Amino acid sequence: MTEYFIQAFIYLLAAVVAVPLAKRLGLGSVLGYLVAGVVIGPVTGLVGQETATIQHFAEFGVVMMLFLVGMELDPKSLWAMRVRLLGLGGLQVLLTSLAGMAIAWWLALPWQTTVAIGLIFSLSSTAIVLQTLNEKGLSKTQGGRSAFSVLLFQDIAVIPMLAVIPLLTIAGLAAVGLVTPSTTAASAWWRICPAGPTPWW
Numbered sequence: 001m002t003e004y005f006i007q008a009f010i011y012l013l014a015a016v017v018a019v020p021l022a023k024r025l026g027l028g029s030v031l032g033y034l035v036a037g038v039v040i041g042p043v044t045g046l047v048g049q050e051t052a053t054i055q056h057f058a059e060f061g062v063v064m065m066l067f068l069v070g071m072e073l074d075p076k077s078l079w080a081m082r083v084r085l086l087g088l089g090g091l092q093v094l095l096t097s098l099a100g101m102a103i104a105w106w107l108a109l110p111w112q113t114t115v116a117i118g119l120i121f122s123l124s125s126t127a128i129v130l131q132t133l134n135e136k137g138l139s140k141t142q143g144g145r146s147a148f149s150v151l152l153f154q155d156i157a158v159i160p161m162l163a164v165i166p167l168l169t170i171a172g173l174a175a176v177g178l179v180t181p182s183t184t185a186a187s188a189w190w191r192i193c194p195a196g197p198t199p200w201w
Contacts, residue, residue, distance in 0.1 A: 007047055010040055010046050010047055011040070011047065014036035014037075014039065014040045015032075015033060015036055017036070018032040018033065018035050018036035018039070019032035019033060019036070020032075022035065023135075028131075028132050028135050028136070029131065029135060030128050030131055030132055061127075062127045065127050065130070065131075066126065066127070066155075069126075069130065081145065081148075081149050081152075084145065084146050084149035084150075085149045085152060085153050086153070088146055088149055088150050088153075089149050089150045089151075089152065089153020089154065089157075090153060092122070092150050092153070092154075093122045093123075093153060093154060093157050094122075096118075096121055096122040097118040097119055097121065097122040098118065099118075099121070100117050100118035100119075100120070100121030100122065101114050101115060101117065101118035103117075104117040104118065112168040112169070115164075115168055116165055116168055119161045119164070119165065122154070122157070123154050123157075123158065123161075124151065124154060126151045126152075126154070126155055129147060129151055130148070130151070133147060133148075
């Protein structure tokens, strides 16, 4: 128990020192947290062994922040930004995905990896960008609203991306002969009804 308190004290002390310093330099609190993490982790080695536990708290914080963002939205606001949402957001995801795919294709990577890299490069961190916009007082400006529309479209686009990437993995295994249509069908069967009867294949 004492070890957890010591680690929590190190995290809080690093944040208290680094974040105000980063704000004074005009860099923003996000960069301050990143620098603090680098210093107490890879540089000094004071913490880092408990990253799996800390990750759960970090994910909870991001989820709560997204809840707050959703609470500030209303149907009228979403309808008003429909052009930016579908236009700017869709264009950004499309162009960035194509650019990432082009780079991966130029590096002669498999097409499954090429598609996955393109999709990943089209996304950004909603929490970090929104925090930066709020700190700079840009969230209510035209540029801030456009950026928010792009971020919102990215969050929506994550859902089909999460469905596509596992299919790319199956296609890649099938290309090298590690997965056959029968094994793929069997996997799908057991996902749908794991307690059902034994499939005929």
